[in-house]
Amino acid sequence: YGExxxxxxxxxxxxxLGGRAVxxxxxxxxxxxxLKKQGILALTFAWPENGDKVKEDDLIDVLGVHELAVGKxxxxLLKHADGTTERLKLDHSYTEDQIxxxxxxxxxxxxxHA
Incomplete structure (x- = not known):
């Protein structure tokens, strides 16, 4: 994405448009x-094939944002229309400064503010 x-x-x-994450x-x-300079979370699926699990009518939530840390x-969290949920690992490459x-x-x- 983004090339x-x-x-x-x-x-x-x-x-x-108010986007907070990609x-x-x-x-x-x-x-x-x-994206990082604009304050937008740049995240990738830990396993790229997990991207296929996201459906257009899913509600999504990114968990752990308030504890964002290097290497963590x-x-x-996917909330599917049928009521089931699924959790997928997301990776990032943020440094302390970028956080x-x-x-x-x-x-x-x-x-x-520096």
Whole structure:
């Protein structure tokens, strides 16, 4: 996800629409950095095939965001329309500084409070 000449614009669009996370099977490294700078969680499925388990009518919740830490995976809770639930492991590549960016709402928010 995110490869190409318009990846910066894509990150800004996600942010302007109120998006807080991108979850994909893989994310282009440059786009991932742009998402992080915009305060958007950039997450990947620990097992890429798990992306096929997400259905268009699922309600989703990302668990563990408030405890975001270097090397600590998060969890995606899927609430399927039939009432069943499923938990999927999500990976991230955040550094301590990048976690600060996320908590401050963006890189700009982080440096303005430094």
């Amino acid at each position: 190409g000449p318009h990846s910066d614009h894509a990150a800004l669009t996600i942010r302007s 979850i994909a099977q893989s994310i282009d490294p440059m786009h991932e950095l742009t 995976p998060l969890e995606l 600060g960016w996320f908590k401050a709402g963006s890189f700009l928010g982080y440096i303005s």
